[in-house]
Amino acid sequence: MKSICLLNTSLNSNKNFRGSIKALQPIELLYIYEIFKKNYKVDIFDMAFYSKMPLEIETTDLFIISSSPNYLFWRCPPLNFDFLWQTIFSIKSINKHANILLIGPHGQLAREIFFDQGVDYILIGEPELVIESYVDNIFWGKASNYIYAPDCDMDKLPF
Numbered sequence: 001m002k003s004i005c006l007l008n009t010s011l012n013s014n015k016n017f018r019g020s021i022k023a024l025q026p027i028e029l030l031y032i033y034e035i036f037k038k039n040y041k042v043d044i045f046d047m048a049f050y051s052k053m054p055l056e057i058e059t060t061d062l063f064i065i066s067s068s069p070n071y072l073f074w075r076c077p078p079l080n081f082d083f084l085w086q087t088i089f090s091i092k093s094i095n096k097h098a099n100i101l102l103i104g105p106h107g108q109l110a111r112e113i114f115f116d117q118g119v120d121y122i123l124i125g126e127p128e129l130v131i132e133s134y135v136d137n138i139f140w141g142k143a144s145n146y147i148y149a150p151d152c153d154m155d156k157l158p159f
Contacts, residue, residue, distance in 0.1 A: 002139055003041040005060045006032060009067065009084050028066055028103070028127070035132050047087065057094050062138060064131075065119075067104030088118040099138060103127045111146060125149030 006029040029044055036042045091098055099120045107114055107122035130149045137143035
């Protein structure tokens with residue numbers, strides 16, 4: 001069975017940031033967990049609480065990284081790029097064969113930068129309705145490097 005690790009990236013620690021910098025649940029990743037748990041081995045790893053990668057990293061097939069840590073509906077905090085680059089480097093140095101899929105708003109604005117830093121795939125837009133088929137295509141070797149999700153129909157989202 002293929003394995004997926006959902007990574008919630010580091011919080012913004014900039015004291016001048018006007019939004020909340022306290023740790024919040026990675027709700028987007030919990031939705032995705034529910035979608036994948038039937039067909040894949042799935043773990044959630046919240047980088048807000050841990051500074052090292054999980055021990056299971058060597059056997060993980062796909063890492064899904066959220067570019068919107070501490071996400072709230074009304075704002076998305078600036079991404080801590082240095083920490084994210086370090087995380088991607090750590091994943092790739094320990095597990096050369098792992099694929100990294102970036103979700104969240106930053107991928108649309110800085111796609112080439114993310115690819116240069118080691119991200120393999122980017123899903124742009126709300127992921128819940130297309131991520132299952134996109135990940136299946138990644139594992140089957142049929143996925144393009146990035147896709148755009150259609151407009152989100154709230155009635156079709158998982159509970």
